[in-house]
Amino acid sequence: MSIKVNKLEHIYSKGTPFEYKALQGIDLEIREGKVTAIIGETGSGKSTLVQHLNGLLIPTAGELEICGFKILPLLKNKDIKKLRKEVGLVFQFPEYQLFEETIERDIAFGPKNFGATEEEAKELVKKVLPLVGLDESYLERSPFELSGGQKRRIAIAGILVLDPKVLVLDEPAAGLDPKGASDMMDLFIRLNKEGKTIILVSHDMEHVMKYCDDVVVLDDGKVKHASDVKTFFEHPEWMVQIGINPPAIIRLKMMLQEKGWNIPADCLDEDTLLEVIRKQVKNHE
Amino acid sequence: MNNVALGRYLPLDSTIHKMDPRAKIAMMFMIIVAVFIPAGFYGYAVIGLTILLCLYLSKLKVGYALRSMKPMIIMMVFLLIVNVLVLKTGYPLLTIGKFSIYSDAIFQTLYIVIRLMLMIICTTILTATTKPLDLTLGIEKILKPFEKIGIPGHIIAMMISIALRFIPTLIEETQRIMNAQASRGVDLENGKLKEKIMAVLSLIVPLFISSFERADQLANAMEARGYNPSHPRTRYKVLKMTTIDYLGMVVSAVCLIVCIVIGVVL
Numbered sequence A: 001m002s003i004k005v006n007k008l009e010h011i012y013s014k015g016t017p018f019e020y021k022a023l024q025g026i027d028l029e030i031r032e033g034k035v036t037a038i039i040g041e042t043g044s045g046k047s048t049l050v051q052h053l054n055g056l057l058i059p060t061a062g063e064l065e066i067c068g069f070k071i072l073p074l075l076k077n078k079d080i081k082k083l084r085k086e087v088g089l090v091f092q093f094p095e096y097q098l099f100e101e102t103i104e105r106d107i108a109f110g111p112k113n114f115g116a117t118e119e120e121a122k123e124l125v126k127k128v129l130p131l132v133g134l135d136e137s138y139l140e141r142s143p144f145e146l147s148g149g150q151k152r153r154i155a156i157a158g159i160l161v162l163d164p165k166v167l168v169l170d171e172p173a174a175g176l177d178p179k180g181a182s183d184m185m186d187l188f189i190r191l192n193k194e195g196k197t198i199i200l201v202s203h204d205m206e207h208v209m210k211y212c213d214d215v216v217v218l219d220d221g222k223v224k225h226a227s228d229v230k231t232f233f234e235h236p237e238w239m240v241q242i243g244i245n246p247p248a249i250i251r252l253k254m255m256l257q258e259k260g261w262n263i264p265a266d267c268l269d270e271d272t273l274l275e276v277i278r279k280q281v282k283n284h285e
Numbered sequence B: 001m002n003n004v005a006l007g008r009y010l011p012l013d014s015t016i017h018k019m020d021p022r023a024k025i026a027m028m029f030m031i032i033v034a035v036f037i038p039a040g041f042y043g044y045a046v047i048g049l050t051i052l053l054c055l056y057l058s059k060l061k062v063g064y065a066l067r068s069m070k071p072m073i074i075m076m077v078f079l080l081i082v083n084v085l086v087l088k089t090g091y092p093l094l095t096i097g098k099f100s101i102y103s104d105a106i107f108q109t110l111y112i113v114i115r116l117m118l119m120i121i122c123t124t125i126l127t128a129t130t131k132p133l134d135l136t137l138g139i140e141k142i143l144k145p146f147e148k149i150g151i152p153g154h155i156i157a158m159m160i161s162i163a164l165r166f167i168p169t170l171i172e173e174t175q176r177i178m179n180a181q182a183s184r185g186v187d188l189e190n191g192k193l194k195e196k197i198m199a200v201l202s203l204i205v206p207l208f209i210s211s212f213e214r215a216d217q218l219a220n221a222m223e224a225r226g227y228n229p230s231h232p233r234t235r236y237k238v239l240k241m242t243t244i245d246y247l248g249m250v251v252s253a254v255c256l257i258v259c260i261v262i263g264v265v266l
């Protein structure tokens, strides 16, 4: 079942002088089993939107439907904990949520909160560690003696271990080196192949182009565009409008077009672009 | 969490906002001393009126000032319960079976609650009408004369300004970590005692760690920019007292004196 967001509004600090309308009427449908990217300028409301997906924030108006749960304004839902098991949310800079003495115990924290016994939790931890590219020698180490990128992996493992149906990631690759970032993306794609719906907040257009199926563009708390990746990258002007730097290949295409080359809009990868250029050079000769 | 009003500056344009921070600090000091004088409910009425006047002049909404009291409600209720159970003086107000509630229990609680309320509103007015930087500048200037006897006014002021500066950051951080742990199934409201202790621990440990990290970074950043507390510094902004500042201090002084008189007479 897809995720449906209907006229969702969120106002922070409602009724105080600091009142701020971060989301102003979001209408959206996120397809099940796909990788959806949420992009937008800083402050456009991406993090606010994704925090609604597992009920951390409750809409001030509108509603959303996810995994059979309906989230409405003013709702005090006792089932919200169940929702959080279905929808795993990895925060921006999740490494700041580590607190246990050993990595094993930190990752096991989530399952235990959801009722797993000590042994069950330990088993789950052993299974999830290799997913994030770490081996069992890490189990007994302290999470605080790791590097930033390793801490990030542990924190993501702490959510993956819950085996959520929908995985929401708020800039999971921010601050990682290129290799670490693409490893991370590969992991999410693998999880997607296993059937998980992935929702990804990202600033990196190369990643969006390479890994995602759908794109949602937020601007000032509203959905500016929502489409599949192909349609999105066929309209580079959308990216320019909202001040996003398009991927290198699109930039190259735009430069060529500016110089008078005739490049079709749906030419989005190196090979097709090369082919088009080759043809035109030949014709020219 | 984000509705915590305590310690936030509210950029309005009012008489109180324009006052010299030194005058405002002095006023707050006098009023808080007055609150501690045992002048009974008459005294509190005088102080209350003075504070209301300030509140009116500061253009702050009464509701806003009252909201800053929200975090205290639990404490007040707790206080009431303890007092009702422990204090057995005065006359019985209400008797249920063998158990009776005595008048002093109620009065004592009311006393403390009013004191706390007056103090909180008073500090809220100060912090809501004064930019943190002005506030520290004021403190620094007030402490200046004491530097001769070894009180490092500048360092104290810097410490206070850093602490004030990081209150909102810390609140934000707490909120964020709470959300992150809630995503891992932490439930701060329900659950057994052991689970609750774990939940609090999962909040406090990351908070401490990030605070220490932040402090470390801040210290490095300050040192890298050549900060040395013992060097003389010049100021971009120079404070100047005006008539309204003196007037404000006179009003608070009168309030203090009236309270002392009532206290002595009673």
Ligand SMILES: Nc1ncnc2c1ncn2[C@@H]1O[C@H](COP(=O)(O)OP(=O)(O)OP(=O)(O)O)[C@@H](O)[C@H]1O
Residues within 6 Å of the ligand: A012, A013, A020, A022, A040, A041, A042, A043, A044, A045, A046, A047, A048, A049, A092, B002
């Ligand atoms: N707890 C809060 N209280 C008040 N305002 C908030 C709060 N959190 C976010 N905002 C405001 O809401 C707006 C949207 O914030 P949000 O964090 O969703 O942006 P974002 O798109 O995730 O940005 P970034 O790319 O920087 O992470 C911002 O203008 C921000 O100032």
Ligand SMILES: [Mg+2]
Residues within 6 Å of the ligand: A046, A047, A048, A092, A170
């Ligand atoms: Mg964000």
